[in-house]
Amino acid sequence: MNIFIDELEPPTEAATQTRFALYIDGDFQFDTADEKVYHESLALPALSLLHAHKPGPKRVLICGGGDGLALRECLRFPNVAHVDLVDYSPEMLELAATQFAAINQHALEDTRTHIHICDAWDFLNGTLPYDLIVCDFTVPRKHEDTRVFSTEWFEALSACLNPGGIIAANTVSPQTTPEAFWCLMNTLRAANLKALPYRVCIPSFRDHGYGAWGFVIASRDKRFTTLDLKRISCPVATEQADLSRLWRGAHFTRAERALAHTAPTNTIDGGELLPLLLNPGLAGIEAGGLPDLDTPYDLNPLFNAIPIAHPYHTRAMIETLAEQVAGSVRDLDIPRLIDAVIKRSSRLSSRIVDELRKLKEFMQERVLHFELFSAWSYRLFAALVILMTLANAISPDNAFAKGSFSGGAHGGFSVSHSTGMHSSSSFGKGSFGAESGSPGGSFAGRSSTSSFGGQRGSAISPSRSFSSFSSSRSNVLSSPVSPHFTGTGFRTSYGRGTAVDINGSYERARVYNYWGGSYGHPYTQVYGGQRQPAQQQQPQPHEALFLASDDMSVLDNGDVVVNVSESVYILLTNGTAALMSAGSPDPIVMLYPDPELFANVRDQLAQQQSSVVAAASVRRDWLAWSGWTASFLPTVRSDRDELRNLTDLIHRLDLAQQRLGTPPAGNANPGLKPGETELFIGCVIRQDGTIALHEPDGRWLSTDLVTIKHNTDTHPCPPVLATAVRSALDRVLRDIKSGIKADTADLQQLRMDASELNSDMNQYVSIRDMYGDSSYEVDYGTDEIPVSEAIFKTRQNLNQTETETRATEADIEKLTTQQAVLDAAVARYR
Amino acid sequence: MADAGEAELAITSCQLIDSGWDDAWDALTASCPHTGFMQSSDWMAFKRLEGFITPRFGIFDASGTLRGGGACLFYPSHAQETMVICPQGPILPWAETEPSRHALRLLIAEVEKYVETHGGLGLRIEPRIARPVPRILRNWVRSPVDLDPEHSLVIDVGEPATEQSLLRAMHPKGRYNIKVAERHGVTVRRSTNMRDLRPFHAMFLDTSNRNGFFAEPYSFFVNMASMLFPVGMAELFMAEFDGALLSAAMVIRYGKRATFLYGASSAHNRHVMPTYAMHWNVIRAARAAGCTEYDLYGFDPYDQPDHAYAGFSRFKRQFGGRLFTAIGARDLVFYDRLADRIAEKLAQMED
Structure with a gap:
């Protein structure tokens, strides 16, 4: 057992004791600042009920709770005559007698206290019966820890109760692990105990992500109800727990209670509790069970x-x-x-x-x-x-x-x-048998080598695919399906000069300065910095508030921007697409508003919004329960802030979908022609090195960055457009170079592999020829297999290596060609 | 290929070894360049706190001398679906094909015996060896995850390097930024005090939120620090400015290598270049402790803009160093055990 005492605050004039938190094997146990909320809520309700219903001296058993804090509460009741404290950890009991003595009020020295260092199971055999049994165990992390949360355990406890006796136990969180919580209630019922569950808000638990904490009072003969809790009269004063409000925590909604209908009971052999604790929301799925495979090939x-x-x-x-x-x-x-x-x-x-x-x-x-x-x-x-x-x-x-x-x-x-x-392509979440060449890839198809772990939501990692990094379109369209809301950025960062993504990751917010309102009809031909009508005196600065993907942000006014480079972006609003520069509030040029692009952006925003809605609903539920503590608990206040931020984001994502608008139905984007390279959405570099921009009316204008040719007209190319194109060229060129570098390393590795495989092949063939026996066993790695099989496998491997080598060479060739085009363009347009 | 060489005969057995072998094991692993701290007895003790079982297999020669082996991690599973993992191991005579093949076979046989009673679908190894992949691993498959990064940036800090030569080998901007930090009065404090763990972890979470990677929880660091701080294997380096913590590193030292395992930095006051001061201090401390290598860990050698380590790599590159590319983790699947479980699943699905 690893015990860590985290000293949080030194003694002060107001607080004469050091504030500390206790961790066992890394798991948080209590914080001295609010441990009384927990221990009073665990022991005092049961003692009060016992006091009211069963007068006379009491025998108490405490299982676990070696810190002596539950013991302290029990000893406050004058009619508690005898307490057996059973804990298997001598280290913890030693701490209770020394370092924790001040906070447990020297409970271990009380003459009524009897300490037993042993496994609680062993202690139960042959013990005298008790009026109250308190279970104060740590939350299970491993299967073996769940034994003291099993039907067998509660049956054993029940057998040790005096008539009218009560069990008071800590459970798990009904808020964060509801299925496990109701599993425990069913477990108590299966042990023929009548259980009254309730929950309590403990700030330090919430800080550690434990949620509202669950307790239970159980009895063999009496069914306690919420009314009993409402009428509870505690003969000793509480310091932190508000027992007058306890009954509220015993009220569970119908939907919450409905989980009890499907929750299993936990038995020692069955091990039902742990999977439910670790998989809230996945009730009913047996560990390693299989989903309903209604949709073949959907992962x-x-x-x-x-x-x-x-x-x-x-x-x-x-x-x-x-x-x-x-x-x-x-x-x-x-x-x-x-x-x-x-x-x-x-x-x-x-x-x-x-x-x-x-x-x-x-x-x-x-x-x-x-x-x-x-x-x-x-x-x-x-x-x-x-x-x-x-x-x-x-x-x-x-x-x-x-x-x-x-x-x-x-x-x-x-x-x-x-x-x-x-x-060639990247492995995509959610696709199993996708067509070759589609973004999803397939099980038998090609996969990315660069999807590094630890990157949240990195389902698709097209980092080295030229087709993806050459185009802001691909990044915009390649958001993970069913995003998860995971981070804390909405508590700490949202709206404070940082832009937050769905995972809570954040970065400094970019500011986009442009004229408000729409940039006109999608067919308006605007290029060369044509100014907006003077309906506004000043361009409005808009801050990125939400990162919908690596390249796409939602601004504070709901507009969506796709970043092309540090200084250039595409503004998507009201069914229009405008190429913008950070240096100017006017569009550089209007671009073709590809309906497919708009539809994909809208889908992505909607998916992320539904994730945020779900996250907000969980927080609303928590605050409905604990919101009253916000006035004095900073953590609950920050929960409230987070909910406010989430609600705000939901509205902004609504607004974003509205403001995005729908472009007029037009021709589908024809895609790239041979020899063309996409610099960004609506802009390609042609084989001859000219730059083409896709106009709102579907036609293309071309530019050499000195002039723009539009139909038969020629205009001077505005410097701002030339600068934007140059910055895009730089970015794409940089990406191509890193792609070539990675490919070259791959190729080197493949050639090394091929050389080793050829050498192995020669050896296998010579062994076969020497012995004339294809069943002769040879080393194949750490296996020994017939030489014929080794030859077959090595040949297969050689073929694969060859295929991969060819594909890599082709890729390098393609990238090199593109690099040449880009190099030429960069030189030409410098 | 079928015949064993002379050296192969020297290794004769493999067996589970207990804590009585800790000293001998650590002496072996600390001096072996193909492994690292994850094979040490103290790291394994930390992993036991984390709930792992840590069977350790020693490989012996005919005279009974410990020649190699593997300390393994095994996370107990109710359903027995787990892998036996030998992080940064096993320790084998990797340069010699036949002796290492023989030793690895002995190890596999012992692990297979072990999984018969404990369960397990395969053995994963991750020796710290550079490409090409040894041919004795031909029948092993690449693992879906690596515990160590595939590419890392290593600075040779030992003799004959001097502080001046190390500074000269850095990118000019890196060298300049160390001076900038010095000019601003950034101080770097070394700590093995548990009290410093909480501010470190708070900043680490912030860093993970900013950069979008999964962060280990506080409990992980509590267990790690309480096991490794007292034995001097882990240390925090904390760069402070104006009384505020601006960046911190959890550095592991084992054998001749110091490893930058976890880093955290604040988004504030970046202009005082606290991370540069911090790493320079780590380098100096590593030299003082007799290390010859400072491993800056995860690195993207190809400057890929979307790589998970892209930002970190741009920063690390400022310190110079050489690229180390490992062969990555490799799995040997126990097909019969896997087939048992698959047959069970298929039958379940039909029901």
Whole structure:
């Protein structure tokens, strides 16, 4: 046991004792500033009820609670005649007798106190009965910790109660882990105890993310009700808990209580509690269970169903990890795995076995295309992803991994990678059998090597794909599906000179200075800094408030901007798209308002908005309960601020969707022609080096940055447009160069792999020829396999390496060509 | 290839070794360049506080001398779905193919015995060796996650380097910024006091919020610091200006290497360049402690704008250093055990 006493504040004149917090194995236990809210709420209600209903001297048992604080509360009752305190930790009891003696008021020295250093289970055997049993255990982190929250445990306690006796126990949070909370209530009921749950707001618990805390009073013979709590009369004064309000905490809404209908009971063997504690909101999903696969090839239900297995983890972490696993499981020796599964055919139906056999046959010759098979191969994939994600997720460190890999040559041996080139497409969350070349990629398709772990919401990591970084469009369109609201930026940063994203990450807000209102009809031809009508005297500065993606921000007035470079952006408002410069309030040029782009931006805003709505609803629920404490608790005040910020953001995202407007239906964006490179949305550099801008009417104007040709007219190119184009050129060129650098490193690795594989191949072939026996066993890594199989596998690996080498070379060639175009353009337009 | 070489015969056995071997194990791992602090006995003790079981396998030669092995992490799972992880290990004679193949096979056999009773779907290793990937790992697959970054930036701080030569090797801007911090009066305090953990963690969370990476919770650092501070393996470097903490680093020292494992910085007063002063002090402290390397950890060598380490890499590059690219984590899947669980799942799905 690792005990850490965190000294928070030194003694002052007002407070003569040091304020400290106690952590056991890193888990917060109490803060001396408000520990009495907890310990009074745990012990005093039960003692008061006992006092009212069962006069006379009382025998009390405290299980856990080695700090002596629950003991202190019990000893305040004069008719408590005997207390047995049972804790297995001598270190904790030593602290209680020394360092904590001042705060537990020397409770361990009281003559009524009897200390027992042992496991509470062992103590129960053969003990005399008690009038009150207090359970004060730490929240379970591991399965074995849940034994003292099981039916068996409560049955054992019940057997040790005197008639009319009461159990008072701390539970878990009904707010943050409601399924686990109601599971515990059902567990008590399964042990034939009548339970009255209630919850209490403890500020330090809230600070540690524990939420409102749950307690329970249970009895074998009497059913206590909210009314009993309302009428409670405590013969000793409380210092921090407000027992007169306690009954409010015992009121649970119908929806809350409804969870009890589906919550399981926790038994020692079943281990039902821990998965519910770690996976609030996923009630009913057995650890490692499988989702309903109604939509084949959609990975989202799969990811959503993978349970959290460690208290450090969040759903966003697990889903990020699952994406990484899904991108890499194809590297496993699938034929070998299928063989091994087929060997277990006695457990499977003939239908599954038949399909597995077909899959195996198919895989003899070709790379794996799971999507060509029917549902069972998908299910095999699903089971594989779930199991391997669980295997990775169970280890707490993996979620904080410093890197990740999802296939491709970049990581070393191509031998274990069936395909995979980083620069071709990226592995996308939510797609399983997408068409080759689509942004989603496919299980058998290509995947990105650069989706580094630990980046929240980094479902799509197109960092080295030229097609993505060359275009602000791609970044705008590639937001993760179902974003998660996770960060604390809305408590600390929102609206304070920083722009916050959905994950709570923030950065200094950019200010955009432009004339208010719309930039006219989408077909208005505005370029060269044509000024707006003088309906406003001054351009309005607008601050970025919300980062919808890496490149896209929502401003304080609801307008949406897409950043092209540090000084250039595209303003999307009222169905128009305007290229803007930070240095001028006027549009540089109006651009074609691509309806598809607008629809995608709107979808993305709507998705993020629904995430924020859900987050706000959780906070509203919490504040409805604890809001009255805001006047004296700073943390609750900041909860209130956060809710206000979220509500504000919801309105602004509404406004953003309205202000975005809808462009007139036009022709779909034709995409890039051969030899063209997109500099930003609506701007391409043509093969001949001229710059073309897509005009609102769908036509293109071209410029050499000296003049602009529009239809048959020629105008001087405004300097501001030339500057904007130059800055975009610089950015794209920089990105291309880093792409080439990464590709070149990949290529070097692939060539090294190929050389080693060829050398192995020669050795295998010579062994086969020497012995004339294809079943002769040879080393293959740490395996020993027949030489024929080693040759087959090595040949496959060589083929894959070759394919990847060709693809990388092609990619380098493409990038180099583009670099040449860009270099020429940069030189020409310098 | 099928035949073992002479050196292979020297290694004869692999077995679980207990805490009685701590000193010998640490002496071995601290002197081995292909591993790091994650193999140390103290790091494993910290991991036990975090709930891991830490079986350690020693590889011995015919004379009974400890020659290598792997300290592993195993997180107990009710459903037995977990991997045995050997972080920054195993310790093998990696440069010699056949002896390392033999030793690795002995290790695998022991781990397989171990998972028969404890459960586990495979073994993950992550030795600190540079590419190319050793051919003895041909049948191992690349893991979906790495505990160590694939690319890191390492500064050789030991002899013959001097402070002057280290400064000269830096990017001029890095050198200049160290001076700027000095001119502004930024001070760097070293601490192994638990009281400094809370301000460090608060700033670390702020940094993670700003940069969008997952941050370990306070409890993780409480466990780490309470185990590693007293033995001198971890230390905080805290850069302060005008009485306020502006940046902090959790540095791990083991063997001849100091590692910048966690960093935190404030968004305020960046103009006084506190992080430069801090790292320069870490470098000097590493030299004083006899380290030859300062590992600045995660790094993007390709200047990719969207890389998770892009911002950090631009900063780290100012200190000079050389790129180290590791082979990354590798998994050996126990196919029979995985097949058992998959068959179970498929049957469940049919129900």
